Amino acid sequence: MTDELPLRLSRDLEEAFPDVVAAYQQAVFTTALRMSGRPEDAADAASEAFLRAYSALRDYPPERIGQLQLRPWLLTIVLNLVRNEARAASRRPAQVGLDGAGHAEAREGPEEQAQRHDGQARLGCLLTELPDTQRTAVVLRHVVGLPYAELAAVLGCPEGTAKSHVARGLRRLRTMIPEEAR
Amino acid sequence: MIIEDELAALTAPAPAGFADSVYARWVEVDGPVGPLYVAFTDRGISYVCPTSWMDDDRDRFLDSFRTRFGRPLRPAVKAPAGLAGAIRSGRGSGLTYDLRSVGDFDRAVLAKTLEIPPGEVRPYAWIAREIGHPAAVRAAGSALGRNPVPILIPCHRVVRSDGATGNYGFGPQLKIDLLHAEQVNLDETRALGRRGVHYLASDTTGIFCYPSCTHARRITPAHRVELANLTAATAGGYRPCRHCRPA
Numbered sequence: 063m064t065d066e067l068p069l070r071l072s073r074d075l076e077e078a079f080p081d082v083v084a085a086y087q088q089a090v091f092t093t094a095l096r097m098s099g100r101p102e103d104a105a106d107a108a109s110e111a112f113l114r115a116y117s118a119l120r121d122y123p124p125e126r127i128g129q130l131q132l133r134p135w136l137l138t139i140v141l142n143l144v145r146n147e148a149r150a151a152s153r154r155p156a157q158v159g160l161d162g163a164g165h166a167e168a169r170e171g172p173e174e175q176a177q178r179h180d181g182q183a184r185l186g187c188l189l190t191e192l193p194d195t196q197r198t199a200v201v202l203r204h205v206v207g208l209p210y211a212e213l214a215a216v217l218g219c220p221e222g223t224a225k226s227h228v229a230r231g232l233r234r235l236r237t238m239i240p241e242e243a244r
Numbered sequence: 245m246i247i248e249d250e251l252a253a254l255t256a257p258a259p260a261g262f263a264d265s266v267y268a269r270w271v272e273v274d275g276p277v278g279p280l281y282v283a284f285t286d287r288g289i290s291y292v293c294p295t296s297w298m299d300d301d302r303d304r305f306l307d308s309f310r311t312r313f314g315r316p317l318r319p320a321v322k323a324p325a326g327l328a329g330a331i332r333s334g335r336g337s338g339l340t341y342d343l344r345s346v347g348d349f350d351r352a353v354l355a356k357t358l359e360i361p362p363g364e365v366r367p368y369a370w371i372a373r374e375i376g377h378p379a380a381v382r383a384a385g386s387a388l389g390r391n392p393v394p395i396l397i398p399c400h401r402v403v404r405s406d407g408a409t410g411n412y413g414f415g416p417q418l419k420i421d422l423l424h425a426e427q428v429n430l431d432e433t434r435a436l437g438r439r440g441v442h443y444l445a446s447d448t449t450g451i452f453c454y455p456s457c458t459h460a461r462r463i464t465p466a467h468r469v470e471l472a473n474l475t476a477a478t479a480g481g482y483r484p485c486r487h488c489r490p491a
Binding site: 068080090096106108112115116120189232234235236 | 249251252253256257258259261265267311314
């Protein structure tokens with residue numbers, strides 16, 4: 063069904079766009095969530111990604127829309143938004159309450175945070191510790207479930223390179239998980 | 245558990261109501277002087293346009309919204325809560341607005357405009373002074389011209405200091421019609437302006453007001469004093485009204 067979406071979008075953007083949101087909202091939100099590690103920002107980044115996509119589609123000629131690979135295209139948009147947000151946030155001073163509340167949490171790194179959580183939350187924190195390309199590769203391949211061809215399109219590299227980014231990311235993740243939790 | 249399975253379990257469904265953070269919704273409702281198109285998001289009302297301004301062409305409205313806001317728009321099942329009441333009473337201050345597309349200065353202008361009660365008008369200079377930028381009269385006018393939610397945020401109640409109604413995003417005639425519908429006595433405002441009268445005072449209370457202020461309208465003719473400017477008000481020993489804040 064999603065195979066026909068680019069063609070339908072090229073014919074009637076307004077009619078088909080709701081189906082694009084329905085088909086890809088989970089992939090886009092999951093990517094934002096697992097790349098940023100912050101649920102409160104992930105929903106904003108995901109809706110902003112669909113708005114950027116919508117504006118772009120309004121400007122694209124129908125032939126271009128018809129040939130789009132929608133999923134890697136949408137995921138590229140949301141990845142850029144999350145990256146830009148992280149860059150902007152690193153330039154902003156950390157927001158700390160006047161009473162100093164939130165200090166401890168703000169100071170500890172992802173690994174310390176991971177110590178306090180179990181299972182899923184721990185793995186989610188560890189993911190944000192990976193170098194950017196490896197994290198992107200692991201999240202898109204193993205969390206979102208993207209095929210290697212689409213992952214290579216997002217990373218802008220050959221499929222073989224995409225595979226090795228995933229493999230290296232996984233290896234690194236295994237070394238980060240404490241012995242007793244494995 | 246192997247790590248690949250743990251990773252696969254990290255997929256997360258988008259939060260409930262996610263689609264509504266992407267789409268705006270629209271309705272057509274009766275306005276004070278003809279029907280209106282109203283668009284709103286999950287954060288509040290974001291766009292209002294008289295249907296006549298779009299030649300009653302719904303597709304033109306939809307396209308103008310999508311171009312201006314870069315947001316898809318779908319029909320709403322029902323209008324935002326309180327909309328009909330706010331239109332009936334002319335008081336839009338109880339509604340929530342989505343003004344994410346509006347800059348800080350414009351937002352201050354719009355918030356101030358929301359305070360002007362139905363049936364009264366204020367000069368552009370009043371807005372500029374009240375938001376702490378007394379020299380930015382022209383900028384305040386431009387901000388009102390960009391008001392994405394006219395009628396609900398009543399930019400039609402902001403007029404020129406000389407009593408002329410001034411410009412309006414949907415043409416000057418609609419501004420006049422809206423003010424007439426609220427029983428603003430434009431003939432009197434203009435006549436006073438022509439005579440150089442900018443304030444009305446009461447010699448019993450010792451208070452001066454803008455002519456359209458609800459308190460100015462209660463002054464009986466025998467006690468009504470016409471003032472040209474603030475110097476005359478000060479010289480006469482009058483203090484500014486706390487409701488319309490002419491100074």
